[in-house]
Amino acid sequence: MFSYHVITSFNELETSLYNYITQNIEKVVYMRIRELADETHVSTATILRFCRKVDCEGFSEFKVKLKMHLDEKKQSTIKSPLRSMEEFFERTLKGNLEEKIREAARAVTYADHVIFTGIGSSGILAEYGARHFSSLGKFSMYIKDPHYPIHSSFMVNSVTIALSVSGENHYTVTHLNKLKQEGSKIISITNTKSSTIAKISDINIPYYVTEEFIEESNITTQVPVIYILELMAREIFKLNHN
Structure with missing residues (x-):
């Protein structure tokens, strides 16, 4: 609701008002403009100017948007880790996951x-993957x-x-492009096979779970990645001892 550009446009009084509102959202949505002015020691004109800066015509519209923002935050839910794993096994194990892991393991073994x-x-x-592979002899x-x-x-x-949930991280794509041009074979573990990183890889292992976000944070489970890494490491260990 409050973008970077909006926040940087606030003057000293508006910044003080912003700080109070963000710390007392549940209270502010039920306040009258005069009550907020008294609480924050600013004029009602300052509050109205503040509202216009956040694209609201008045205090009433601002409270409606603030209430919607509050409701969205309350509705954020996190899936059970068990459900995420069930989803992973349902979608992935019906495909060719083990075949992909064996193909990747062979490439690593001979590298x-x-x-x-x-x-x-x-x-x-x-x-963790680098340490685990090293522990098992590679x-x-x-x-x-x-x-x-x-x-x-x-x-x-x-x-x-390369590990990436979205498969679109700019720094990882840039790094892989450089390594690929130097002659390195690219194996990627991503959430989907349609991402940029997956497409530029020689071998891609997708694990398909629904991505989850809380506000700006990606909280998608990483358990499938650990499963794939450990399975691959054990396959490499077997190949080295055969």
Whole structure:
């Protein structure tokens, strides 16, 4: 409701009013303009000017929009982790997940170098994946910085494993494009096979769960990613010992 550009346009009094409103939304939606003016020690003219800055013709319209914003926040729900896993198994295990994992495992097994990459929560799992692969005998490294210097000779017969829920992260796409041009084979684990990262990959393993957001945060479960990584690591271990 309050965009960055709107907030930066507030003067000192309007900023004080904004701070009070955001901290007392449930109270403000039932207040009269005079009551809000008394509580915040500003004039009703300041309140009306504030309302116009957030695209409301008056205080009544502002309260309606504020109430709608409050209702939207209250309606935010989080799925049960069990339901997310059921969804994953229902959609994915009916397909060719295990075949894709075996194909990826073979590529990793015969690679001289293995690099993991990802940003945010995907980066945390990429670091876990590199450690887990290394624990099972396939040394791997996690590189977070897309500008991290890698000598071209290191990329010969290498595999890069990219993790991304949306498959559209700009930094990861840029990093993969650079690594691909250097000759690294790209394996990606994404939520869908239609994303940019999936399309530029040599092997893509999609896991298909409904994405979830709370306000601006992506809280989509990452359990399927851990399942895929651990299954792949065990497949690599078996290939190395056969």
